[in-house]
Amino acid sequence: MRLLAFLIACSTGCVIASDHVATELRAVCTDEVPLPFQPAAPRRAVAEIEVEDVGATIESTDAHATLREVTLAAASGVDDFAFAESMTMDLMTPGRDAARVAELAPVPTGSSFTAAGEQDVDLVDYLTAEQLEVQVTFAGDVPDRPFAAAMSACIDVEGIVVDDDS
Secondary structure (H helix, E strand, C coil), X not given: CHHHHHHHHHCCCCCCCHHHCEEECCEEEEEEEEEEEEECCCCEEEEEEEECCCCEEECCCCCEEEEEEEEEEEEECCCCCCCEEXXXXXXECCCCCXXXXXXXXXXXXXXXXXXXXXXXXXXXXXXXXXXXXXXXXXXXXXXXXXXXXXXXXXXXXXXXXXXXXX
């Protein structure tokens, strides 16, 4: 009954203070994030990016997060991924083991490809960490010069919120 009264009162112009607002996430997605690859060990190229703290907090003891998929598209220095035999994607944060969230072999030879995420790897501790690093590695006959790819990815989440402090 109280909820009904609250909804009726708010339908006439009720204002809710911003300190009482939070957004429950269903998915965290990126779109065309630049990945600068550098030649590394023989037959490897690695891109590492740091992700800023998004202020995510756990709202439920049943919270979980998994990578749905990641798409990489050739951006500069390469036209396609014909050189790659395999691709791995890892998330790293201080105090935790690296989480292998995607792996693909063989890599399709076109100018873009999509890899499914590892559904058994829970990413809650990585998404709520203050520091997060994403590392993507290609193995194969990689170029001996830097190149770039664009990454788009979606992580499905449940029981995680981001405070709206704006």
